[in-house]
């Protein structure tokens with residue numbers, strides 16, 4: 274499997290605190306790759322750094338996406354190259370209708386027909402006739418906005434979808450739905466990097482990486498990584514050094 278993303282020795286500080294301390298990560302083309310790790314390990318920070326958010330410019334290391342160094346590219350330029358990030362707390366876009374939000378996402382991908390927009394909403398279990406003309410703002414619940422954000426990944430078909438805890442804000446019954454959606458993204462040709470605390474999502478991945486204290490401790494088989502996390506990391510109270518990889 275060729276790599277869509279290759280991260281080498283990525284170092285980043287925020288407000289003088291080193292948070293990413295030399296991250297190495299490879300994500301394959303059309304691979305579903307889970308990142309698991311304790312609270313505060315640096316998972317969201319890694320996601321923001323990959324997306325290129327302001328204030329998340331890395332100090333050291335390299336970031337190669339689809340064979341190209343994207344280190345100096347802005348968030349918009351990275352989005353144009355085919356990277357998208359779905360936030361833990363989905364964004365509000367007051368005044369922007371769901372249909373326009375979905376259509377904007379689809380633009381870089383040749384646009385979407387009305388039927389494709391409707392189909393994307395159905396896939397996230399929202400009735401198109403009820404939602405297409407509503408605003409992606411305060412009037413929608415966090416869960417509804419989350420579903421709409423996931424629907425936008427269907428219409429967008431990005432090369433790399435980064436999902437930061439896609440199950441947050443959606444009830445547990447829907448975990449299976451999320452797993453199905455992640456599979457849909459892959460079938461659409463996307464690679465998926467998913468930050469998750471759920472073993473069901475890790476289990477549905479092709480590969481997993483364990484993050485601890487700002488580094489990737491190990492990468493490999495998702496079940497093996499989940500077990501390592503459960504047995505070695507959850508009992509570990511280290512805040513200064515990761516457990517030695519066995």
Ligand SMILES: Nc1ncnc2c1ncn2[C@@H]1O[C@H](COP(=O)(O)OP(=O)(O)OP(=O)(O)O)[C@@H](O)[C@H]1O
Nearest residue numbers: 287288290292310311312313314315316317318319
């Ligand atoms: N601006 C900042 N200044 C200082 N420390 C920060 C800043 N932003 C984040 N941190 C710290 O960086 C560490 C990593 O945070 P991050 O949100 O990336 O962790 P995470 O692995 O995503 O955690 P969670 O699973 O709880 O979402 C945390 O200890 C956090 O407190």
